[in-house]
Amino acid sequence: MATATETLPAAQTHERWHPTVTGWLARIVVLLVLLGGLLLVTAIVPQFWADRISLAVIYAIIGLSLNIVLGYVGQVSLGHHGFVGIAAFVAAYYATEKAGCAPEVGCDVTTFFVSLLFAAASGAIAAGILGLVALRIKGLYLALITLAYGFMAETSIFEISALTRGGAGMPAARPDGFTSDRAFAFLCFAFLAVVVYVDWRLIKSKVGRAILSLKHSEPVASSYGINVTAYKVYAFTLSGLFAGLGGGLFAFRATNVVSNDFNFATALLWVLMVVIGGLGNRTGVIIGSAFFALFPFLFELIKPLEHYVRDTLGREPGFFAIVLGALLAILTIVQYPGGIAQQLSPITRWLRGERFSMHPEGHGRHRRAGHGLKARLRSRHTPGAAAEAESGSEDHDEPEGLAPAESPELAAETERMAAAITTTTESAEDASEGTDASEGKPAPARKRTRSRKASS
């Protein structure tokens, strides 16, 4: 009865689900309301809150800068306070010492932009040098080097009195037209928009894909002709550029830069805010960074609590930020490696034009992993399995370790890489299996047991 050859059913192509026109309109409206609301809040809150919002925006820029190293390349930088601090002092130095800006005289906008340019360049150079060192030193040792680098900046560079004017600090007058806290906050928003755009375009480009591939396996990346060292230095330099920009804005926000602002504890807090935000996820990192910048001030919104903390306990509300941040970080690392981004992913995915679902992992492109030849073959014998495969797997519900929470680009890249590797060595049938294996999950096995249950 059995024929020698068996005709397989035609491959089912799953059309990607698209929202209707109304659906798109709803998404655009929600997005505009969110962004507009943010700007509106900045426009109507008191000036000192606008100042804090600008701090949150600067933190977001620094967070995105750190995200390149931490989230994309997968290295730990404990020396970011070095880059940010150097850039802040360079900006203040240029504006005050070279261009003659002072709080009484003011500062013209051109000078402001030039000093920001210098700040970004100095951050990029400082980080580029570190990146060059990173050519030979890998993994955990690199974390040590960045730590030592930050330590050196803190104890040596920040002590050069010509640059930092010792403990009194280097003044940095805000540019004309942006002297008010509110105007400066809007300026910071503009810079954040630029950074987000550059970051987004970068990751979509060939360079971005190359950088993302470094995190998973450098040998695999280099076997694909990716110049590992060059892209690493590139990523570090870009991270330093953003950090430098953040540092420059930091200087003009504070209007007086003191070296105490940039210490080791700050660098640790920055690492934590990126981890809590969600590694490799822009939205998550921005929210996480803003949260850490604003948290110490949130007590002020609840007056009785603030009085209790300040007067009865005699503690600064900021102290709680450290404890809470650390607790959140431990919780994130141990229980929810995706961070804030993972919690928000139903919303962000909906905004990106997908169906709203609390289990977004099952509806994305990952689903295709379960639709390989094997899944289809299985579905012919076990009716339950088809539905099982259809509803998607839980393969990606628990990203391993510090895996980025929600990075379809990354997942696609891995998928492509793993598929290419397995197909060269094994049969095409195993390609889907290889994809799952590359994610470190024994997913196919799990699915099989479940389908057996379904058929019995």
Place this chain on the structure above:
Amino acid sequence: MRTAVVVGVIAALIGAVLIAGAGDEASPNPYVVIGLVNGAAYGLIALGLVLVYKGARVFNFAQGEFGTLAAFIVYVLIEQVQGTEIPYGIAVLVAVVGVTIVGLLMERIVVRPLLNAPRITVLVATIAFTLLAVGVQVLLFLPEAKNLPGAISAVDAEGTPRGPEIFDYIIEPQQLLIVGVLGALAVILGYFFSKTDLGLAVLATSQDAFATRVVGIGVERMSRFIWGSAAFLGAVAGVLFIPVNLALAPGVMTSNALIPSFTGAVIGGITSLPGAFVGGITVGVIQQLAGWASQNYHFGETALQELIPGFPSVALVVVLLLVLLARPQGLLGTEA
């Protein structure tokens, strides 16, 4: 063999500096002696770092904070407990046991769930733990410097300094204690890892957790043991080091001793226990000699101090970089 050669060479170099500087007005000798003593403390912390690296293949950024926590416990017991006078020894014992328990808790809550996670994740987790410890200290004790007395007072009843004088420098009894404890611990740990079954089991776990489990060694038990002893070593280091060198403030060991200790551990070889000893002392001496040089060397009119502020830390970073670039496995390590 190599250990003997390296120790001999470093001892000879330090000896040469001491002899060359003897009798000079601006002699570096007191600096060298301070460096040796500080280095012993760095070595003590580096021992803990090496232990965790050997056992868990991760850099433990919380190692310094174990010390600060222990010092704070001692401080609370002897300075803030009203009514009864608590003997110093008891306070230290409580602190060391308490911090060891903290280390075990950290292992259970933070490290154990990450047993199979990438090592860099565990590293970030130890950073988070460090920040948590610093935050709790700030909340409880405010960011103010406090003075923690040592186990043995540096001056006797008449106010004259106690302790032997070596090369124009009077070594405090507490400093001698640090050197002695470090030496004893290095020997004990060295014996433990090369001769005892438990030590070999710990090493096996670090190399291949799965294979270790297959032959019937409990990986969790090993992990618990490693982090418990690391916390113990950190606590001992903190209780001994803070009274002589630092004012007690939140995070003081992390900001002052952790980076030199890491440098020491890497110079000596992050997998080598005698290496931690040698590296710690080397770093202590380099740091102090750089401090001496920055005060005594002049380029024309400007002193090195003004030319390069914070020269000791620059020297430290340069040495760390050179070692990592030229010999990543360190002086006595066997693998990078």
